[in-house]
Amino acid sequence: MASNVDPPYLLRGHGKLGNLGLRPRIALVSTLRDVQDQFLLWCEWFRIIGFAHLFLYFDDEECDQASIEAACSTYSADFLSIALNTPQLREEWASLRTWKQFSVFTEDRMCRQLLNIAHALKRAARGEGPEAVDWMFHLDHDELFLPPEGLQAHTLTPFLDVSLFKVPSGRVAKTPLGAAGMNFWAQRTKAGTHFLYYDNGKSAVRVRRNVEIAPTSVHLLYPPEDLEELITKRQAWTNFPKHELADMELDWMISCHDEVVAGAKVLHYPATHYDRLFRKYLHLGNFPAVRFGGELVIPASFHLEARDEFLKYDDQESRKAKLKELLEKAAFLQTEAEVQTQLETGSVVVIDTVRETLRAGRWVPPRQLRPSAASWALRRPSVQGMERLQRMRRQAAEVLFQGGGMLRDLDAALDTIAQRLQTHGWVACELGAHRKLMERAVQEAQGLKSRMSRGSTVIENHILDPGMSNDRGDQVLFMEEQGLTGPEAAKGPAPTLALLNSALADVGFQLDQRLQKTMALRLTERCDGMLSCYGPENGGYSAHVDNADGDGQVAGRVLTAILYLNAGWDRQDAGELAIFHPEKGDIGDADVQGRWHMVHPEANTLVLLRADQTLHEVRSSRAERFAISVWFCGQHAEYGGS
Ligand SMILES: O=C(O)CCC(=O)C(=O)O
Ligand SMILES: [Fe+2]
Structure with a gap:
């Protein structure tokens, strides 16, 4: 021992x-x-x-x-x-x-x-x-x-009580609204810093x-x-x-x-009660603003403002009262309206999983989107609505960057893609990877078929019993889960698929900054890449929005990237991806108007679509049809997330 x-x-x-x-x-x-x-x-x-x-x-x-x-x-x-x-x-x-x-x-x-x-x-x-x-x-x-995975009052048990957190400045959207949120906080301390410590x-x-x-x-x-x-x-x-x-x-x-993982955060509760603040400066006293013999200078900050405020008075009661005033001004939101406004600017976020976990004595996952956001995301046609949509016109989708591919001028292509995602919610492009690469990818995918299993549908973080969901006929495998990615991928059975998978991830994150600017949409995480196979025996995937319910979390999937691998695809074999593009109204509206845009699943065709908005379906295929899909999680600035 x-x-x-x-x-x-x-x-x-x-x-x-x-x-x-x-x-x-x-x-x-x-x-x-x-x-x-x-x-x-x-x-x-x-x-x-x-x-x-x-x-x-x-x-x-x-x-x-x-x-x-x-x-x-x-x-x-x-x-x-x-x-x-x-x-x-x-x-x-x-x-x-x-x-x-x-x-x-x-x-x-x-x-x-x-x-x-x-x-x-x-x-x-x-x-x-x-x-x-x-x-x-x-x-x-x-x-x-x-x-x-509310309105604040002074508290000595913050882990049980606090659920409103400031978002790190780098993660507040770089939009006028985000700037207003940053400014709101900056005005509340002398030093104008965002976090108090x-x-x-x-x-x-x-x-x-x-x-x-x-x-x-x-x-x-x-x-x-x-x-x-x-x-x-x-x-x-x-x-x-x-x-x-x-x-x-x-x-x-x-x-x-x-x-x-997007949900990983460190929550800092530096000052949740004036008495804690008082005790801190009672302990620290008149501490110097330099450390390690001058190597580290403490910059103008709330820390120094609080020290100075403390030292200004001699009696403990005045010190306490002044620190209380200071804390309330610097850190507390005074009214429900203020809370709401700052949630909207994205400078604060609600995280109640700590409180709920400690109360329950077991892990309680982060709750769903706030109701307003949830209702916004829940835009799904009714059964009758879907029937109506199915009768609407269909046409070939426009495929951008044909005859060379987007890799030729990636920056310009990404600009165009970000614009299309903003105006249309989806875009189809030609990637422009070498044909041989695509052929190898299909060969590798074929070799992995024995490791695939039936695709399942996830609602609110629960996988529906595969026997229950008959809306999709694909066989899938997740690449990272199967050990097919990472530094060892080159030695594994699917080096080309691994390469394409990380190329998709790169494309997604290259888009991040652009989407922040154009749509105040932040990408925070990439999900494991999925290799899928539809074939003659097993039907397509009926019309759906990938993430119609917010995925049951604050930062659910917002962007889908699908790369088709099928070199020499015969269009007679069908298997198109059909994307519904609303032209008047929204897919949830009874009187929505629009049309379907059909994408052939040909090698090198890359589709990006809003995972939380775009209705799409996979039509049954008469031949084996392979694709890699990568989903990206993220948040809208107006949800107030980090
Ligand atoms: O493979 C495709 O064309 C799309 C698949 C799809 O919609 C999905 O897996 O959610
Ligand atoms: Fe989908």
């Missing part, structure tokens, strides 16, 4: 609640002080969402005795270990790689955080018992990691046995000697947008919001 050899500063949980046993084993390291009533809820959140271990370092044992005892008697040694800031711990700091650099700054809390992170990473790298974890996250005790993100690192990782920034964890390899192998990922990386001197990182 590890406890036989535990150093005196280390306490282990001896309660009943253990981790959920999920893999990979993800751990959290944090340096804490004055955690008060929110601490057990904080621990419980990370247990419920599947974290394996908490490496907690209590900076000032004195002021958290009760919390430490409560946690140790609640959680098992599996899940919880607590290190106290004692002389023995500080002695061990001295053996860390960054000690030389930091030894003179240990009075600075951030410096102690850095040493504790390195200390925890060293323990994890040893790989013994409950401390053998695969990933390490660093967060503060007023931050929650929200995994994939910091907005520089959080970091996780994969732990490797016997490799010491000692970070020099609490926001960026990586083994320095691996930097070159991380760059060449493109393995240092961030979900910051690409265009922001240079400013942050992070251009060596790979911006990959397509690989990062």
